Every structure is written in C-alpha cells, then in structure tokens.
Amino acid sequence: AQSVSQHNHHVILSEAASLELGCNYSYGGTVNLFWYVQYPGQHLQLLLKYFSGDPLVKGIKGFEAEFIKSKFSFNLRKPSVQWSDTAEYFCAVSVNRDDKIIFGKGTRLHILP
Amino acid sequence: GAVVSQHPSWVICKSGTSVKIECRSLDFQATTMFWYRQFPKQSLMLMATSNEGSKATYEQGVEKDKFLINHASLTLSTLTVTSAHPEDSSFYICSAVGSGIAISNEAFFGQGTRLTVV
Numbered sequence: 001a002q003s004v005s006q007h008n009h010h011v012i013l014s015e016a017a018s019l020e021l022g023c024n025y026s027y028g029g030t031v032n033l034f035w036y037v038q039y040p041g042q043h044l045q046l047l048l049k050y051f052s053g054d055p056l057v058k059g060i061k062g063f064e065a066e067f068i069k070s071k072f073s074f075n076l077r078k079p080s081v082q083w084s085d086t087a088e089y090f091c092a093v094s095v096n097r098d099d100k101i102i103f104g105k106g107t108r109l110h111i112l113p
Numbered sequence: 114g115a116v117v118s119q120h121p122s123w124v125i126c127k128s129g130t131s132v133k134i135e136c137r138s139l140d141f142q143a144t145t146m147f148w149y150r151q152f153p154k155q156s157l158m159l160m161a162t163s164n165e166g167s168k169a170t171y172e173q174g175v176e177k178d179k180f181l182i183n184h185a186s187l188t189l190s191t192l193t194v195t196s197a198h199p200e201d202s203s204f205y206i207c208s209a210v211g212s213g214i215a216i217s218n219e220a221f222f223g224q225g226t227r228l229t230v231v
Contacts (some may be wrong), residue, residue, distance in 0.1 A: 043224040044206070101159075
C-alpha cells in the first residue's frame with residue numbers, strides 16, 4: 001500500500017524567506033501526487049497536483065513542486081513566503097485518479113511578520 | 114470548479130445518540146466518495162470508500178457497524194456515527210470523485226463536519 005512521509009512537522013520562517021517542504025512517498029508503481037493546504041479554520045484546498053508530464057508543477061499562490069521519480073519525492077517550494085501562507089500543508093498520493101488519497105501527517109508552517 | 118458540501122458544519126450530541134453527516138456533490142455526479150477523520154493537529158485518516166449503490170469499503174481498524182455509510186445516489190453519501198461516545202469527537206471530511214473533462218476524476222473535498230460528543 002502507498003504511504004507518504006513529510007519530513008518537517010513544524011516550520012517557522014520569516015516573511016520573504018524561501019520555503020521547501022519535503023515529501024517522500026512509497027509505492028512501486030505510477031502515482032498521482034498532491035499538495036493540499038488547510039488555513040486555520042478552513043477546509044482543505046488543492047495547491048497543486050502531478051498526474052503525468054512535466055515533473056515541475058506550478059500551483060496556486062506561487063507554489064510549485066518537483067516530482068523526482070528516482071528519489072520518490074515531491075517537495076513543495078515557494079521562493080518568497082508571506083504571512084498569509086501560515087497554514088498546514090499536506091502531501092498526498094493516490095494510485096489511480098479516482099482512487100483513495102492517502103495523506104502525510106502534515107507540516108505546520110508559521111510565517112513571522 | 115466542482116463543489117462538495119457537507120452538512121452540518123458542526124454538531125454537538127449526547128453520548129449514546131447517533132449522528133448523521135451528509136456529503137453532497139453540488140454540480141457533478143460523484144461515482145466515488147471517501148470519508149476521512151482528522152484529529153486535532155493530525156492528518157486526515159481515510160475511514161472508508163463508498164461507491165454509489167454498493168457497500169462501502171472500510172479501512173483496517175474502522176468499525177463498519179459504528180460508522181454506517183450510505184451512498185444512495187450519485188450526489189449524496191451519508192456517514193452515521195452510531196451510539197456516539199466522546200472519543201468519536203473529531204473532524205469528519207468527505208471527498209468526492211466524479212467524471213468528466215472538466216473535473217478529470219479529481220477528488221474534491223467538503224468543508225468538514227466537527228462532531229463533539231458530550
């Protein structure tokens with residue numbers, strides 16, 4: 001069964017700092033990869049997704065992620081964070097597009113103004 | 114985009130009673146719906162997968178007699194927490210997958226239901 005591991009549980013950055021959140025998955029076959037964000041008191045929102053094609057995926061709000069198949073990784077990046085990026089970020093994986101999505105434990109990001 | 118709505122958004126119930134949570138796909142037909150549970154400051158844990166017109170498939174460790182799932186139509190799935198106890202207090206989230214060019218078999222999430230059992 002597929003699983004997802006997020007390396008950082010809690011990250012604190014100052015505004016304008018660059019961000020990289022690690023995500024590794026375990027599954028031997030083709031996967032679909034996602035990053036979701038959950039702002040305080042709000043529901044999950046999809047930041048970006050990878051199904052196939054260009055391994056560098058650009059999402060909303062200036063976020064991007066790179067799928068590196070050899071490393072089983074899908075790290076999330078943003079060159080310059082804002083205070084409004086304070087939220088919890090979840091990496092997730094599914095095997096088929098209509099299959100269940102398995103989530104990592106999440107990374108709580110706190111941006112200092 | 115596709116919208117998934119849960120009702121209620123929050124509910125408080127007495128221990129021993131049952132609570133029903135609805136998950137609706139508002140503008141698409143959901144062939145598959147998933148139910149997740151999220152404890153405070155933790156990730157989403159998949160509870161079960163339901164397909165319209167068939168029995169739900171439960172993840173290991175989830176009691177199917179306690180968490181009854183019904184997917185009666187292509188736009189509605191319900192989760193009933195039977196004989197609720199304080200340890201069932203949690204945030205329950207559904208997601209729905211449909212078909213069609215516009216939504217490309219992606220999963221869309223509801224806003225969640227916060228259940229508090231007292």
